[in-house]
Amino acid sequence: EIVLTQSPGTLSLSPGERATLSCRASQSVSSNYLAWYQQKPGQAPRLLIYGASSRATDIPDRFSGSGSGTDFTLTISRLEPEDFAVYYCQQYSSSPLTFGGGAKVEI
Amino acid sequence: EVQLVESGGGLVQPGGSLRLPCAASGFSFSTYAMSWVRQAPGKGLEWVSAISGSGGSTYYADSAKGRFTISRDNSKNTLYLQMNSLRLDDTAVYYCAKERNSKGYYDYWGQGTLVIVSS
Numbered sequence: 430e431i432v433l434t435q436s437p438g439t440l441s442l443s444p445g446e447r448a449t450l451s452c453r454a455s456q457s458v459s460s461n462y463l464a465w466y467q468q469k470p471g472q473a474p475r476l477l478i479y480g481a482s483s484r485a486t487d488i489p490d491r492f493s494g495s496g497s498g499t500d501f502t503l504t505i506s507r508l509e510p511e512d513f514a515v516y517y518c519q520q521y522s523s524s525p526l527t528f529g530g531g532a533k534v535e536i
Numbered sequence: 537e538v539q540l541v542e543s544g545g546g547l548v549q550p551g552g553s554l555r556l557p558c559a560a561s562g563f564s565f566s567t568y569a570m571s572w573v574r575q576a577p578g579k580g581l582e583w584v585s586a587i588s589g590s591g592g593s594t595y596y597a598d599s600a601k602g603r604f605t606i607s608r609d610n611s612k613n614t615l616y617l618q619m620n621s622l623r624l625d626d627t628a629v630y631y632c633a634k635e636r637n638s639k640g641y642y643d644y645w646g647q648g649t650l651v652i653v654s655s
Contacts, residue, residue: 462639462640468581473631473646473647476636476641476642479639486643517581519581519641521639521641522640525598526583528581528582530580531580
């Protein structure tokens with residue numbers, strides 16, 4: 430099983446600042462099969478990034494993903510008030526599918 | 537518009553059973569693999585089970601093997617999760633999710649249904 434470790438657990442930032450979230454895998458994620466989701470309280474997750482760096486439909490370009498192998502990053506270039514949420518990475522290169530523990534971006 | 541609507545959650549005693557349906561609309565249901573993902577209160581996301589578009593292939597997390605059964609009725613555009621021998625640690629919001637291009641990541645999620653296992 431691929432274990433995904435997200436850091437930091439909580440990121441305290443202000444609107445307009447840059448957020449950088451890390452997702453480290455216990456073994457290589459083949460074909461960069463890594464996705465990122467955003468989840469707000471009381472809501473279902475929303476797909477942001479797939480294939481490590483491809484933005485999903487209607488996702489603003491302030492969200493970007495990068496990385497390969499075992500180290501991946503989600504960057505939010507300029508935080509908007511609606512971006513304060515919890516973010517999860519997920520690998521889909523091998524079964525079982527696994528998620529990281531989440532990273533909270535708070536004001 | 538793609539919609540996924542789960543139902544069937546509620547309070548159940550340890551050892552009990554529950555069946556969760558997820559009604560899908562707005563896309564060609566039989567074309568896409570579907571999954572169940574759960575989230576315990578205040579915790580992260582955990583993949584539970586997946587099923588191919590035809591229903592011919594199913595996959596389970598170790599925590600679900602032997603107790604949960606995923607199925608689908610493509611004539612009714614509905615996904616199911618039959619949960620037996622429920623344990624306290626099965627308490628969670630259960631989401632159904634559509635796989636994008638059957639790749640293993642999810643472009644649409646339902647709103648979730650809460651299952652509470654308690655005596």
